[in-house]
Amino acid sequence: MKEPGKNKLDQLFREGLSNAEDKYAYRESDWSAMEELLDEDGKKKPVGLWVRWISGIAALLFLAFGWYLVSEKNKPQQQNYAANGRVKKPATVAQNIPDQTGQQQTRAEQANAGSTKKLGLTKAGELVVSAINQSVARRGQAVAKEIKESGFNPSVVGDSLTAPLRQASEIASIEIKPDDLNMPALTNTGINDTVVQLKGSTKAIIKSKVAKDHSGAVPAFALAFTGSPDLNSASAFKDVQLGKNVSVMLTMQVNKWVFSTGAGYAVKNYGLGPGKYNAPLMPASWAQSSVAADCKVLDIPLNVSYQVFSKGRNAINLGTGLSSYFMLREHYDFGTVSNSYGTYQATYDISNKNKHILGILNLNATYQRQLNPKLGLLVQPYYKLPLTGIGNGKVDLQSAGVALGFSWNISSAKPK
Amino acid sequence: MGEAELKRVIEACLKQDRKQQKMLYKAYYGFAMSICIRYAGNRYEAAEIMNQGFLKVFTNLHKYDPQRPFMAWLGRIMINASVDYYRSNLKIAYQDDLEKAEHISDDNLPDQKLLYEDLIAMVQKLPQAYRTVFNLYAIEGYTHEEIAAALNISTGTSKSNLFKAREKLRRMIAENGIKSPGSYGEMSTIQVVAISNITHRITFVHNEFIR
Structure with missing residues (x-):
């Protein structure tokens, strides 16, 4: 602050404009507008809670991801397939078979030490199990052999194509215990019938075991990079203008559900005719002009989608969610405007003023084609519907487009 | 508005008492408007700026130091609201000779x-x-x-x-x-x-x- 200047003009205005409070009589309409502001401010408080919720969910996602990475690192290599999708040679699978059968036989021999009656029943049960296990192993070996003979080279193809081979090796390595079979009390005369009956149900048991192994809710994480031309309109797509957007998303897939969040940068252009744009603090002369808007937006989505189709390397998800728009920069051009003082080019710039927390509904469908275990191609038609007025003029800004991009698996999840 | 009454009204405003908020608004309306009108192109705009200023007053009333004159504090907020208005709304490319x-x-x-x-x-x-x-x-x-x-x-x-x-x-x-x-x-x-x-x-x- 400085001492009042001695400039004569400044002094003239300073003195002439001072002590003017009596010039402005109170207006009830101004208080009504004030009350609206106070009410709006009161409603904003829950938004703070939402922000905390979003932050919490995002933090949980990242924590889960961190936990998963750590546990994956510490996990011993117990499975028959390596993390990169390659499988062990079928010969190795075949070598394992006598060992497993041998183990069963050893157990059966150990059981001989029991009581005579019980020994008989246990022995019968063990024989059944042994027979089934051998059958299962043979079946797995046959499938693996068949695939090998067809000239299939698992080291050069994608994850989805190695799935049958893995399944074969898994089948071969499955050990079925008497408890799995829910065996009835066996009699010597009924053993043969029971073996036949149980062999018939082996397929169902194997399926159940394989499904059980894969049903663990271990999340699979991926990054998705997309870009698209963005069709924008503030007049129900009557006047559409082209913008663009790019985004980076972190996705977490648990079974068929995919949760995703990330950030997108969008350039949203739109136009409105004379009298259709009305912002607070807008001179009346401007409201009579048409406006061309150019907005830079940070889009933070929180989406969930469900896999409705999955076959081989292709998958289709349908998703929805909510986006928060942070209006980084808003530029409005009203063209040439006249007032009592002259004619001028009226533009209107705002930076980082407006934000719309969870104010946009996202609807999308995603087609994904897996190119290899890590890389996938994405095509995503989307539609963004505002639940609140967007930008300084609170316009009904809708966006649609088809995003193209790719996904990159950052965790070695179990194959589907 | 006397000092004692102002203190009472401020305390009520801190409890979001809408009636007392209106009383405070009404009491300082002319003073606030006389500042904002100088920064605005017309009275409509001035009222918008003034209301933004009063919103800051009501939401930051807990920061007001009762040892200092209320009008000076209110006046500073109104000037800040006017500066915000300048910064966030209008940047007219104006040319003349x-x-x-x-x-x-x-x-x-x-x-x-x-x-x-x-x-x-x-x-x-x-x-x-x-x-x-x-x-x-x-x-x-x-x-x-x-x-x-x-x-x-x-x-x-x-x-x-x-x-x-x-x-x-x-x-x-x-x-x-x-x-x-x-x-x-x-x-x-x-x-x-x-x-x-x-x-x-x-x-x-x-x-x-x-x-």
Whole structure:
């Protein structure tokens, strides 16, 4: 602050404009507008809670991801397939078979030490199990052999194509215990019938075991990079203008559900005719002009989608969610405007003023084609519907487009 | 509003008592409006700025130090709201031919006070960038460095805008023949003779005449 200047003009205005409070009589309409502001401010408080919720969910996602990475690192290599999708040679699978059968036989021999009656029943049960296990192993070996003979080279193809081979090796390595079979009390005369009956149900048991192994809710994480031309309109797509957007998303897939969040940068252009744009603090002369808007937006989505189709390397998800728009920069051009003082080019710039927390509904469908275990191609038609007025003029800004991009698996999840 | 009553009203406002909020608003309406109107183009805009200022008052009332004058605190908030209005809303690309026009000296200014209505009308006619700097410098007493920081402009721009604001105000006084009562005499005036629709430039002519 400085001492009042001695400039004569400044002094003239300073003195002439001072002590003017009596010039402005109170207006009830101004208080009504004030009350609206106070009410709006009161409603904003829950938004703070939402922000905390979003932050919490995002933090949980990242924590889960961190936990998963750590546990994956510490996990011993117990499975028959390596993390990169390659499988062990079928010969190795075949070598394992006598060992497993041998183990069963050893157990059966150990059981001989029991009581005579019980020994008989246990022995019968063990024989059944042994027979089934051998059958299962043979079946797995046959499938693996068949695939090998067809000239299939698992080291050069994608994850989805190695799935049958893995399944074969898994089948071969499955050990079925008497408890799995829910065996009835066996009699010597009924053993043969029971073996036949149980062999018939082996397929169902194997399926159940394989499904059980894969049903663990271990999340699979991926990054998705997309870009698209963005069709924008503030007049129900009557006047559409082209913008663009790019985004980076972190996705977490648990079974068929995919949760995703990330950030997108969008350039949203739109136009409105004379009298259709009305912002607070807008001179009346401007409201009579048409406006061309150019907005830079940070889009933070929180989406969930469900896999409705999955076959081989292709998958289709349908998703929805909510986006928060942070209006980084808003530029409005009203063209040439006249007032009592002259004619001028009226533009209107705002930076980082407006934000719309969870104010946009996202609807999308995603087609994904897996190119290899890590890389996938994405095509995503989307539609963004505002639940609140967007930008300084609170316009009904809708966006649609088809995003193209790719996904990159950052965790070695179990194959589907 | 007396000191004791003000204290009571503030305490009630802190509890979000809408009736007492209205009472505070009503009591300081004229004072707040007299500040905001100087930064606005019209009363509608002034009311918008003032309400944004009062919103800050109501939401930051817990920060008010009762040892200090309430009006000074309120006035500062209203000025800040006006500066926010400048920063966030209007940046008009305004061009004129000021450089080509002749400088008018302060000798042509009337010696006595002018009517409030005339002065405020002239200030409101200034482009917003000039008006804001003129208010902050000439009326509120900010330095160019403070203004530059508040408006996110350079000190050079602040000085330039102040110079242009003063020039325009001098011309308006001369153009409109505004004078203090009883000071009729030799006047010089500036007339707008052309406004270009292509370049949007306004051309002034300096006339001398005797009333």
